[in-house]
Amino acid sequence: MPVxxxxxxxIFDEVADLLEIxxxxxxxxxxxxxxxxxxRDLSRSLASMTSEPGFKLEDLPGVGKDLAAKIxxxxxxxxxxxxxxxxxxxxxxxxxxxxxxxxxxRKAHALFLELGVTDLESLxxxxxxxxxxGVKGFGPKTEANILEGIYAVKGLGNRTLWADAxxxxxxxxxxxxxxxxLKRLExxxxxxxxxxxxxxxxxxxxxxxxxxxxxxFVTIPGVxxxxxxxxxxxxxxxxxxxxxxxxxxxxxxxxxxMQYFTGSQAHSVALRSMALRKGLKLNEYGVFRDDxxxxxxxxxxxxxxxxxxxIPPELRENRGEIGAALEGxxxxxxxxxxxxxxxxxxxxxxxxxxxxxxxxxxxxxxGYLYAAxxxxxxxxxxxxxxxxxxLLSSWREIEKLNERMSAFHLLKGVEVDVxxxxxxxxADDVLSRADFVIASVHYNTNMTRARMTRxxxxxxxxxxxxxxxxxxxxxxxxxxxxxxNMEEVIxxxxxFxxxxxxNSAPRRLDIDDQACRSARDHGVxxxxxxxxxxxxxxxxxxxxxxxxxxxxLEKDDVLNCLTYRSLMKRLRx
DNA sequence: GCCGTTTTCGGCCCGACTGTTTTCAGTCG
Numbered sequence: 001m002p003v004x005x006x007x008x009x010x011i012f013d014e015v016a017d018l019l020e021i022x023x024x025x026x027x028x029x030x031x032x033x034x035x036x037x038x039x040r041d042l043s044r045s046l047a048s049m050t051s052e053p054g055f056k057l058e059d060l061p062g063v064g065k066d067l068a069a070k071i072x073x074x075x076x077x078x079x080x081x082x083x084x085x086x087x088x089x090x091x092x093x094x095x096x097x098x099x100x101x102x103x104x105x106r107k108a109h110a111l112f113l114e115l116g117v118t119d120l121e122s123l124x125x126x127x128x129x130x131x132x133x134g135v136k137g138f139g140p141k142t143e144a145n146i147l148e149g150i151y152a153v154k155g156l157g158n159r160t161l162w163a164d165a166x167x168x169x170x171x172x173x174x175x176x177x178x179x180x181x182l183k184r185l186e187x188x189x190x191x192x193x194x195x196x197x198x199x200x201x202x203x204x205x206x207x208x209x210x211x212x213x214x215x216x217f218v219t220i221p222g223v224x225x226x227x228x229x230x231x232x233x234x235x236x237x238x239x240x241x242x243x244x245x246x247x248x249x250x251x252x253x254x255x256x257x258m259q260y261f262t263g264s265q266a267h268s269v270a271l272r273s274m275a276l277r278k279g280l281k282l283n284e285y286g287v288f289r290d291d292x293x294x295x296x297x298x299x300x301x302x303x304x305x306x307x308x309x310x311i312p313p314e315l316r317e318n319r320g321e322i323g324a325a326l327e328g329x330x331x332x333x334x335x336x337x338x339x340x341x342x343x344x345x346x347x348x349x350x351x352x353x354x355x356x357x358x359x360x361x362x363x364x365x366x367g368y369l370y371a372a373x374x375x376x377x378x379x380x381x382x383x384x385x386x387x388x389x390x391l392l393s394s395w396r397e398i399e400k401l402n403e404r405m406s407a408f409h410l411l412k413g414v415e416v417d418v419x420x421x422x423x424x425x426x427a428d429d430v431l432s433r434a435d436f437v438i439a440s441v442h443y444n445t446n447m448t449r450a451r452m453t454r455x456x457x458x459x460x461x462x463x464x465x466x467x468x469x470x471x472x473x474x475x476x477x478x479x480x481x482x483x484x485n486m487e488e489v490i491x492x493x494x495x496f497x498x499x500x501x502x503n504s505a506p507r508r509l510d511i512d513d514q515a516c517r518s519a520r521d522h523g524v525x526x527x528x529x530x531x532x533x534x535x536x537x538x539x540x541x542x543x544x545x546x547x548x549x550x551x552x553l554e555k556d557d558v559l560n561c562l563t564y565r566s567l568m569k570r571l572r573x
Numbered sequence: 574g575c576c577g578t579t580t581t582c583g584g585c586c587c588g589a590c591t592g593t594t595t596t597c598a599g600t601c602g
Contacts (some may be wrong), residue, residue, distance in 0.1 A: 020601080024574095025574080026585090027574065027575080027584090027585055028575095029574090029576050030574085030575090030585080031574035031575055032574080034574090034575085035574090049597095050574075062574090062575070062576095063575085063577095064574065064575050064576080065574095065575095066574060067574070067575085067577085101600090102592090102599090102600070102601095103599095103600085104599060104600050104601080105599090105600095106599060106600085107599070108599085128577090136593095137593070137594090137598080137599085138592090138593085139592060139593060139594095140592085141591085141592060142591095142592065142593085144591095145591095177589095200602090202602085227590095227591095228589085228590055228591070228601095229590095230589065230590060230591095231589095232588095232589070232590095233589055233590065233602095234587095235590090235601095245601095260602095261602080263602085268586075268587095268590090271586090272586040272587075273585080273586075275586090276585090276586080277578085281586090282586080282587090283586080283587060283588070284587080285588090285590075298582090319598080378591080421579095425590090448594055521594090525602095
């Protein structure tokens, strides 16, 4: 079993958590967290990189002599001695304990030493027995918060889908827009970075009366708990699980505050280090030289003071965007207006809810030049997937419809199932008559990584396949990606000149941002599709665009940004 | 534990809020 980057990162994360609980230096802990993030973000597997001549683990940022040796140990043995040693001293269950709001590593460790708390369960027991308020540094209030906190941790776990977060943001913004003397109101945080799932929400306001803002804030509909309420920062929990933070800032600090609260944390830390090297100080109030404030009102100004152009929020992950900005090679990110069509749609011939004519008309109304109708193939029997004959007859309908439409083209397509052995569910001579074939894995997804990778690569080998649908098969908060070597899939797509889909359904967003970037680096086109099963779902496109932008994609990287003529030229085998 | 235009030691992002304390540590973002 080859060791994956994620395995190494997970071990480092656990080591960081356990070190922190056992009271190690903050900087040592941070070193493990940094390295974990760097490794997780790599687009290629370390196992294969280390076998290349000239590659040194120490060249990775945040990896020195010691961590390089630890990575080698994990690659060779699959585990880390340090982790096993730590687990002997610190119960792993304490990591869950630190997830309880208000309990951090220090307090968790104190409860372990004083009361023998080892996990959430023993924590709950101790709290119910009233033992916690007897421990030094803990009082009755902390004990009550713990009881509530345990409940929240257990019920939680899932981050909110970006699309759902957007609805919550709208409601919060609408509520807050009634604050008297309001000057600015913006959402920051991971929501603004367009991260596929959002943990909590950060709202920034500029207003005449901070008290009024805080007072209005704690009356947001659905507030179940007020976590904090101060003159510049308040925090509530809505709908029982979603935390919303309010920051009240001065107008001349608004840009610095937006920068800071948009994050990511890694991006902000990198910016602050950069500021220090230039003899400046960056905080949420501005950029300072000695005690003089030299920037702060706008983000442009803040980045400018550091010698940088404004970096789009979607790129702020400390994955090379700062270096790219310094060198003037930030990507010009794809936008909705660049999109010329949608290449994955369903109709009521299978599991869609709209008729062919209706969804075609809706796509045209969106200003697209083309759309591909890609109903399921026969293997998806549950939704009456089409066989060769039904497919040919549906394509004849499309031809007729095309004759009646001007300045818009429907593509004769199919979402053809990839069978277990990598062959396709529709005969080649029929596929050869399609305009657009998107191949898709739906069944028997529980195979080994090697077999699944072979299955998908073989499908890509078929010259009729234009794209691979939802390549990882993941559903956010619902099911993990298949075991598949995405590196090999991307390499195969490059070899056979196929595109990879970025499926825009809010729960899929598959491929993810890192795979987008890797596809781009390999010259593989990405098609951003909605997989719409109804007219309204054509609007999913913007979720896919969010993800594409996080993946550094420019319009030239996106298949469905081509004009109709260029697309057809490309698709003709 | 990492890192270097303060380079092999001594820094490392930084401020607000809470609960507990009585001047501050821990947590959080």
